[in-house]
Amino acid sequence: MDFELSEEMRMLKDMSYKFAQAEIAPLSKECDEEEKYTPEIRKKAAENGLVACWVPEEYGGAGVGILGNTIVTEEISRIDMGIGLNVYAAAFGCEGVFYFGTEEQKQKFIPPVCSGEWVSAGAFTEPNAGTDVAGYRTRAVKDGGDYIITGNKMFITNGTVCDWMLVQAITDPDQKAHKSFSQIVVPADLPGITRNKIPGKMGIRSSNTAEIAFEDVRVPQENLIGKEGSGFYQLMHFFDVTRVMVAGQAVGLSQACLDESIKYCKERTAFGKPLGAFQLSMKKLTEMAIKIESLRNVIYKAAWLIDEGKPDYHLAAMAKFLGGETAVFCANAAVELHGGYGYIDEYNVQKWYRDAKILELYEGTKEAEIMTIGRVLMSK
Numbered sequence: 519m520d521f522e523l524s525e526e527m528r529m530l531k532d533m534s535y536k537f538a539q540a541e542i543a544p545l546s547k548e549c550d551e552e553e554k555y556t557p558e559i560r561k562k563a564a565e566n567g568l569v570a571c572w573v574p575e576e577y578g579g580a581g582v583g584i585l586g587n588t589i590v591t592e593e594i595s596r597i598d599m600g601i602g603l604n605v606y607a608a609a610f611g612c613e614g615v616f617y618f619g620t621e622e623q624k625q626k627f628i629p630p631v632c633s634g635e636w637v638s639a640g641a642f643t644e645p646n647a648g649t650d651v652a653g654y655r656t657r658a659v660k661d662g663g664d665y666i667i668t669g670n671k672m673f674i675t676n677g678t679v680c681d682w683m684l685v686q687a688i689t690d691p692d693q694k695a696h697k698s699f700s701q702i703v704v705p706a707d708l709p710g711i712t713r714n715k716i717p718g719k720m721g722i723r724s725s726n727t728a729e730i731a732f733e734d735v736r737v738p739q740e741n742l743i744g745k746e747g748s749g750f751y752q753l754m755h756f757f758d759v760t761r762v763m764v765a766g767q768a769v770g771l772s773q774a775c776l777d778e779s780i781k782y783c784k785e786r787t788a789f790g791k792p793l794g795a796f797q798l799s800m801k802k803l804t805e806m807a808i809k810i811e812s813l814r815n816v817i818y819k820a821a822w823l824i825d826e827g828k829p830d831y832h833l834a835a836m837a838k839f840l841g842g843e844t845a846v847f848c849a850n851a852a853v854e855l856h857g858g859y860g861y862i863d864e865y866n867v868q869k870w871y872r873d874a875k876i877l878e879l880y881e882g883t884k885e886a887e888i889m890t891i892g893r894v895l896m897s898k
């Protein structure tokens with residue numbers, strides 16, 4: 519057993535943080551205030567090999583695996599989780615193509631995303647069903663050599679900026695829910711697609727979120743990913759990977775909250791002493807540190823297992839659950855330690871507080887993670 523990061527991973531960690539400091543930090547406040555998506559940062563990140571770096575080199579990635587990608591996500595999220603999402607999620611959907619697509623599909627859809635030319639998206643959630651994955655209603659009906667897709671998707675990251683999306687749709691309504699779904703790559707510019715940005719998010723405001731309507735959208739059947747009827751299973755496998763990467767956002771944001779709080783507790787005085795000299799402040803810092811250390815270990819293990827070809831959805835759900843809980847705890851503690859200053863936008867902690875909450879909502883709510891973990895425990 520070796521808990522040390524390899525030299526390659528340490529260099530990647532260092533490089534990612536420096537990239538985020540140089541390119542993302544100067545735009546962070548403006549992009550948050552103006553809800554501005556930044557394609558130029560995504561492109562620069564791609565030039566530096568940071569977009570979809572988990573993808574093997576033969577498909578245009580840096581080949582650093584899910585552990586490497588999680589570390590990149592962590593380091594960028596220490597600076598800005600919203601802009602970071604534009605980098606990390608630029609390849610959202612590629613996981614499905616990579617694990618279940620044909621060689622031709624992988625070569626067609628993944629390399630342009632890694633190079634920064636294209637953006638992808640994963641279009642699963644619907645207006646009436648999020649957690650209830652079996653309740654999606656979007657239909658894909660065969661017609662000649664095509665599918666005709668009709669339905670609505672909700673809260674889709676990169677929705678209005680993506681070039682293609684991996685869409686979850688029912689191909690056989692006569693089958694039981696779990697066998698009725700398939701996944702299809704849908705180019706975003708096809709006739710019949712309407713995409714509207716959802717404004718006014720509480721946090722990660724620089725990321726792009728949209729609702730998408732499909733009205734008789736004709737897609738060639740060659741864009742089916744994996745087997746027809748396997749979409750439900752494929753989506754579950756997708757979450758095994760993406761939940762670990764989302765947990766990477768959580769550890770990055772939590773670390774930023776701790777670092778900023780330690781700095782503040784050394785500078786700010788009350789009753790003639792630095793805040794950090796009071797045991798109640800120290801308790802908050804200590805609890806943050808313990809939670810972050812635990813989280814990082816769970817995440818790195820879950821990521822490493824995926825890279826070893828032994829994905830553990832139980833552990834991925836734990837990483838995601840612990841990630842949301844830790845980030846919300848740390849952001850809350852950071853605001854409290856900053857007192858009134860933590861509540862105004864001159865200090866970063868108020869933004870991190872707003873950003874953190876999404877980690878308990880997307881990629882499976884915390885309740886959804888509990889259900890996943892609980893089911894595994896009860897099946898033993």
Ligand SMILES: Cc1cc2nc3c(=O)[nH]c(=O)nc-3n(C[C@H](O)[C@H](O)[C@H](O)COP(=O)(O)OP(=O)(O)OC[C@H]3O[C@@H](n4cnc5c(N)ncnc54)[C@H](O)[C@@H]3O)c2cc1C
Nearest residue numbers: 640641642643647648649650673674675880881882883885
């Ligand atoms: C900013 C943002 C970005 C997103 N990006 C994407 C994306 O790129 N692609 C995508 O497909 N989706 C995306 N989502 C959607 C996200 O994954 C869903 O919002 C999430 O899964 C919850 O679904 P819902 O909103 O329909 O809530 P619901 O499923 O309606 O849940 C509402 C509440 O009920 C709880 N609940 C539901 N069922 C149960 C149960 N059986 N037991 C106990 N509690 C339950 C939930 O945990 C939650 O607390 C995004 C969402 C946001 C806000």
